[in-house]
Amino acid sequence: MRQKLKYMDKLLFFLMLLYSILGLVMVFSASSITAVLQYGYSESYFFVRQLIFFVAAYIVGFFVLFMSDKFVRLFRCMPKVFGFGAIILLVLTMFFGVNVNGAVSWLRIGPISFQPSEFAKTGVILAIAFSFNNVRKMSKGFKYIIPFIYGVVCFALIAGQPDFGSAMILAIICFLIFMSLPLKDKNFSKIKIAGGALVIVGVCLFLFGGEILKNTNFFTDEQISRLTYTNPCTRYSENTGYQVCNGFIAINNGGLFGVGLGNSTQKYLYLPEAYTDFIFPIVVEELGSIVGVLIIIGYIIIL
Helix, strand or coil: CHHHHHCCCHHHHHHHHHHHHHHHHHHHHHHHHHHHHCCCCCCCHHHHHHHHHHHHHHHHHHHHHHCCHHHHHHHHCCHHHHHHHHHHHHHHHHHHCEEECCEEEEEEECCEEECHHHHHHHHHHHHHHHHCCCHHHHCCCCHHHHHHHHHHHHHHHHHCCCCHHHHHHHHHHHHHHHHCCCCCCHHHHHHHHHHHHHHHHHHHHHHHHHHHCCCCCCCCHHHHHCCCCCCHHHHCCCHHHHHHHHHHHHHHHHCCCCCCCCCCCCCCCCCCCCCCCCHHHHHHHHHCHHHHHHHHHHHHHHC
């Protein structure tokens, strides 16, 4: 155990612990008003749920960290379990999922609700990583493409919910893993170049997608509206501008040093999803833009 602690990436662990605690504090601050006014729960309802997952995650994490080498070797033989496990959860979501914000992307087991797409991201990463345990073996022919089938299937299932945000994150994860593979092969180099070109096209679609896709029938109006992000406050009364504009208002309210922890005004049901997707504007409003920039720098260090 001492040996493993000695070689642990202490900066990475410190940042992970710091962000976990900061997340707990900000979830409590950002969700307390919503819990009481919108759902009729106690002000600590979402904080307690987050705390349960926080404790469980660290217990499992340390168990994996300190498990014996025999367990590690066992896990190396289980890439299919992680990959197929992620796919099974997503298939179950198709039949038993809960519709949240227009996407059937949540599973509910008793009092616990979770997004299988989040587990799919981890499952796909583990499946691909363990599949490339023997890189030389995987470099023969086109075998290096086979592990990414897990990612392709999960991408299709998540996009079909439809949750294109999570699907795109999974696609980016798979792409970055693919581009980082240390394989020396002419065909692989050509595929990398083609992949880079596809990324450029994808970025252009993101920047100008609202106009390009407006006249197509492939995406719904709701999905296309997510790509209409410029000048949101000119569309404050519309779905395409209301949420982002309120995020800007929160950031503007915070200034450099913030209005103080717990003193946000935008969390009083002005900013939708204030304690989940849009918690960052609340963080900046309460703690200031300086802290917001430091948080982004911390994430860059982690990456």
